[in-house]
Amino acid sequence: xxxxxxxxxxxxxxxxxxxxxxxxxxxxxxxxxxxxxxxxxxxxxxxxxxxxxxxxxxxxxxxxxxxxxxxxxxxxxxxxxxxxxxxxxxxxxxxxxxxxxxxxxxxxxxxxxxxxxxxxxxxxxxxxxxxxxxxxxxxxxxxxxxxxxxxxxxxxxxxxxxxxxxxxxxxxxxxxxxxxxxxxxxxxxxxxxxxxxxxxxxxxxxxxxxxxxxxxxxxxxxxxxxxxxxxxxxxxxxxxxxxxxxxxxxxxxxxxxxxxxxxxxxxxxxxxxxxxxxxxxxxxxxxxxxxxxxxxxxxxxxxxxxxxxxxxxxxxxxxxxxxxxxxxxxxxxxxxxxxxxxxxxxxxxxxxxxxxxxxxxxxxxxxxxxxxxxxxxxxxxxxxxxxxxxxxxxxxxxxxxxxxxxxxxxxxxxxxxxxxxxxxxxxxx
Amino acid sequence: xxxxxxxxxxxxxxxxxxxxxxxxxxxxxxxxxxxxxxxxxxxxxxxxxxxxxxxxxxxxxxxxxxxxxxxxxxxxxxxxxxxxxxxxxxxxxxxxxxxxxxxxxxxxxxxxxxxxxxxxxxxxxxxxxxxxxxxxxxxxxxxxxxxxxxxxxxxxxxxxxxxxxxxxxxxxxxxxxxxxxxxxxxxxxxxxxxxxxxxxxxxxxxxxxxxxxxxxxxxxxxxxxxxxxxxxxxxxxxxxxxxxxxxxxxxxxxxx
Numbered sequence: 001x002x003x004x005x006x007x008x009x010x011x012x013x014x015x016x017x018x019x020x021x022x023x024x025x026x027x028x029x030x031x032x033x034x035x036x037x038x039x040x041x042x043x044x045x046x047x048x049x050x051x052x053x054x055x056x057x058x059x060x061x062x063x064x065x066x067x068x069x070x071x072x073x074x075x076x077x078x079x080x081x082x083x084x085x086x087x088x089x090x091x092x093x094x095x096x097x098x099x100x101x102x103x104x105x106x107x108x109x110x111x112x113x114x115x116x117x118x119x120x121x122x123x124x125x126x127x128x129x130x131x132x133x134x135x136x137x138x139x140x141x142x143x144x145x146x147x148x149x150x151x152x153x154x155x156x157x158x159x160x161x162x163x164x165x166x167x168x169x170x171x172x173x174x175x176x177x178x179x180x181x182x183x184x185x186x187x188x189x190x191x192x193x194x195x196x197x198x199x200x201x202x203x204x205x206x207x208x209x210x211x212x213x214x215x216x217x218x219x220x221x222x223x224x225x226x227x228x229x230x231x232x233x234x235x236x237x238x239x240x241x242x243x244x245x246x247x248x249x250x251x252x253x254x255x256x257x258x259x260x261x262x263x264x265x266x267x268x269x270x271x272x273x274x275x276x277x278x279x280x281x282x283x284x285x286x287x288x289x290x291x292x293x294x295x296x297x298x299x300x301x302x303x304x305x306x307x308x309x310x311x312x313x314x315x316x317x318x319x320x321x322x323x324x325x326x327x328x329x330x331x332x333x334x335x336x337x338x339x340x341x342x343x344x345x346x347x348x349x350x351x352x353x354x355x356x357x358x359x360x361x362x363x364x365x366x367x368x369x370x371x372x373x374x375x376x377x378x379x380x381x382x383x384x385x386x387x388x389x390x391x392x393x394x395x396x397x398x399x400x401x402x403x404x405x406x407x408x409x410x411x412x413x414x415x416x417x418x419x420x421x422x423x424x425x426x427x428x429x
Numbered sequence: 430x431x432x433x434x435x436x437x438x439x440x441x442x443x444x445x446x447x448x449x450x451x452x453x454x455x456x457x458x459x460x461x462x463x464x465x466x467x468x469x470x471x472x473x474x475x476x477x478x479x480x481x482x483x484x485x486x487x488x489x490x491x492x493x494x495x496x497x498x499x500x501x502x503x504x505x506x507x508x509x510x511x512x513x514x515x516x517x518x519x520x521x522x523x524x525x526x527x528x529x530x531x532x533x534x535x536x537x538x539x540x541x542x543x544x545x546x547x548x549x550x551x552x553x554x555x556x557x558x559x560x561x562x563x564x565x566x567x568x569x570x571x572x573x574x575x576x577x578x579x580x581x582x583x584x585x586x587x588x589x590x591x592x593x594x595x596x597x598x599x600x601x602x603x604x605x606x607x608x609x610x611x612x613x614x615x616x617x618x619x620x621x622x623x624x625x626x627x628x629x630x631x632x633x634x635x636x637x638x639x640x641x642x643x644x645x646x647x648x649x650x651x652x653x654x655x656x657x658x659x660x661x662x663x664x665x666x667x668x669x670x671x672x673x674x675x676x677x678x679x680x681x682x683x684x685x
Contacts, residue, residue: 320521335531
């Protein structure tokens, strides 16, 4: 016999059990969310912690005497000839003059190592090439300090480690400190990181070519994947006959979205490079490969957006004598628009983060020039991160994290834009 | 009196299948050209399915098949050479849930005329929109906000907007599928008054769950049960002196 009264002892016991179940579920939910937030916070703190210092860098403002006897002993002002002049000698002279008391050859070499050798010579070469009239003058130029000095002054190279175990000598530390006091070395905003392409020297390496490459890849991927993805979705949803064959296609598109991206890279390597003979490392091929990667995502998002539109709207249009195509394109598609755009932006954000397929088609190349078109070699932001993370020197770790921060900011911006766009378009209904 | 009105739809042995399921088992009925014909019957009896055969909206449902003959003014509307798009321009439809397009009130009414290219100038279109809204009894309520979204109107206004949208295409027939089921009593009363006015110009077929509504608005009533047409007669006869026991049971509330 069961007691059905709500206040009986058995009923209260059941109630307590039910409440307990709910309470445990809430605790689990909070624990799960707490865990997710902690993981996110950990990721952000560790990346921002190592990366934020890279947005500033130590530069030296030095006086260079561009003496004619060194650069143009034959008196030439031909820019092409001046390219090959001995700028290293100019930089050396300037560096030695900072501490005239140094005479020992090895010590002189260490002194020269305070500045970024190729940074300074390249800069002088470029300036003279642009304006040969500078020869014979003495000019003030700001050049990056060497990566070791930069790391030392940022505190990453510990002064209390044994001299034999660090790349900066005690003498160099003393010079760097003196120069800092004299105001020769100053920390400034790191334009190099954003304006330069990749380089062998960490203090000269930047993400410019990777960012431009990524933008080109995304544009190509979007231009290809958006019309194909949306078109396929509209056709499958609205016009295709419902039979075994279209079911099969549907399953395959859903599977395609879950295929590991490296497989698309191999496909691109086999089809675009080997079969069609397109060049390696170019954004055009990268974009084509990522278009394959993203189009199933766009198709799936579009189909779910189309299915979310109330069928009564299409019925209304049809009942007025609109053709099926008119009903779909004039009434249904505009309503599905926000969902389609959101899905596409999230798809593009995925594409921005893709690394593996780009490695397969050779976008992992060391590119020291900013690409001007989609058929010039380039690299992409995530690939650049991969490349830098592989390098040993301390300065690369900092730059890797800085590049990751830039990538994350772009991703957050894209996803935020998707949410904003959806809310805005939905309000207009 | 009914004998003087000519017949709009002649239906002979109309059967509708959804896959293997037969939803209507051979309906014979003649729908008069003017006035309101009401379809009543319990849920699932096939009355909405039957209504949707008149503008071939069943064509849009996968696996739905219609057999038998439906003649409109003597012409077979299921003829292979007849484009349902043209049929639907002549047979308008109002649905259970108001479904204005999420566009301005003006664009809602203008949509039909635009796709059929009925007007040649903006002024002509303006006139047609106004005329349609007036006929639907909505003009005075919306004339100052034609640019605002149709979905911002109340339920009753939306339903009248949908009627205006259907009228704008200048149809001969208006099908109504439980048009008042989502409306409150005041909006329902307005809608019924509108139906009363429209029946002078159009052939109206209305599906309703409310027997009181059928009694109020219709001239003829057809009672459907389990996919069969049980009885079809003048409305006052059906409600005062039905010829069939099942009709009697349904209208007095014993079944359905």
